[in-house]
Amino acid sequence: MNILDKITLDKRKEVALRKSLIPISQLEQSVLFERQTVSLANNLRNSTSGIIAEHKRRSPSKSIINNNLNVQDVAKGYENAGVCGMSVLTDGKYFGGSLDDLLTARASCNLPLLRKEFIIDEYQLIEAKAYGADVILLIAAILTRDEIKQFSEFAKSLNLDVLLEVHNEEELNKSIMPSLDMLGVNNRNLKTFDVSLETSKTLSSLIPNDFVKVSESGISNIEAIKELQPYGYQGFLIGENFMKTDNPGESATEFIKTLEQ
Numbered sequence: 001m002n003i004l005d006k007i008t009l010d011k012r013k014e015v016a017l018r019k020s021l022i023p024i025s026q027l028e029q030s031v032l033f034e035r036q037t038v039s040l041a042n043n044l045r046n047s048t049s050g051i052i053a054e055h056k057r058r059s060p061s062k063s064i065i066n067n068n069l070n071v072q073d074v075a076k077g078y079e080n081a082g083v084c085g086m087s088v089l090t091d092g093k094y095f096g097g098s099l100d101d102l103l104t105a106r107a108s109c110n111l112p113l114l115r116k117e118f119i120i121d122e123y124q125l126i127e128a129k130a131y132g133a134d135v136i137l138l139i140a141a142i143l144t145r146d147e148i149k150q151f152s153e154f155a156k157s158l159n160l161d162v163l164l165e166v167h168n169e170e171e172l173n174k175s176i177m178p179s180l181d182m183l184g185v186n187n188r189n190l191k192t193f194d195v196s197l198e199t200s201k202t203l204s205s206l207i208p209n210d211f212v213k214v215s216e217s218g219i220s221n222i223e224a225i226k227e228l229q230p231y232g233y234q235g236f237l238i239g240e241n242f243m244k245t246d247n248p249g250e251s252a253t254e255f256i257k258t259l260e261q
């Protein structure tokens with residue numbers, strides 16, 4: 001079994017448990033359910049840098065990235081840096097994140113927040129909304145076309161933006177549909193952890209122009225962004241490069257300053 005299969009299997013158990021503990025009706029009572037969401041896709045369209053900065057404590061590929069930060073500081077730092085949005089890992093077992101991290105980020109900044117999660121059930125979209133997300137991630141590698149359609153349409157009904165993540169042509173072909181806002185190409189193969197920016201370059205021409213193109217993972221310098229921009233990418237999802245430093249907000253500030261020079 002590859003790591004993605006393992007994560008998904010655990011996620012199904014976790015979601016079943018959560019569902020039995022907290023009914024949807026209770027989630028819907030969150031004041032955040034009434035909050036006006038902010039569109040990450042719009043922010044990216046109107047930005048020259050297009051940075052989406054991630055909060056990530058650890059990952060199965062890198063183990064610990066940074067355990068000494070608090071979400072408040074990271075969120076405020078990213079906002080001050082002028083990023084277009086923040087991604088918050090909410091998976092606990094493999095990434096050391098939580099829904100509480102999302103809630104704390106929500107309380108600390110006004111950026112559009114992406115719930116970075118392995119979504120396999122509509123219930124998780126209601127959670128995302130209740131904990132202050134503006135955007136959800138759908139990973140094509142773990143979903144059927146019917147599920148992508150069902151989840152993305154449901155997300156839109158909650159006023160959430162949808163970022164659909166692919167890693168190859170087959171995943172891309174099965175996923176294209178009008179209920180998506182952003183198409184993300186993950187440069188990291190989630191089954192093997194191999195990283196290559198070539199993945200973004202190869203797939204770019206196959207993504208219709210009505211979607212905002214986002215390149216994800218393994219972006220560690222300005223050169224990578226300059227390399228990807230000519231391929232039509234307007235969004236760049238960066239985690240480790242900022243999170244491995246003592247002050248991710250400051251790192252993002254420097255990064256964006258240099259990028260926009």
Ligand SMILES: O=P(O)(O)OC[C@@H](O)[C@@H](O)c1c[nH]c2ccccc12
Pocket residue numbers: 054056116117139165186216217218219237238239240241
């Ligand atoms: O830390 P990096 O290499 O900059 O990557 C960030 C982000 O792209 C990565 O965390 C990610 C992309 N897709 C995912 C799906 C699940 C978990 C994590 C991810």
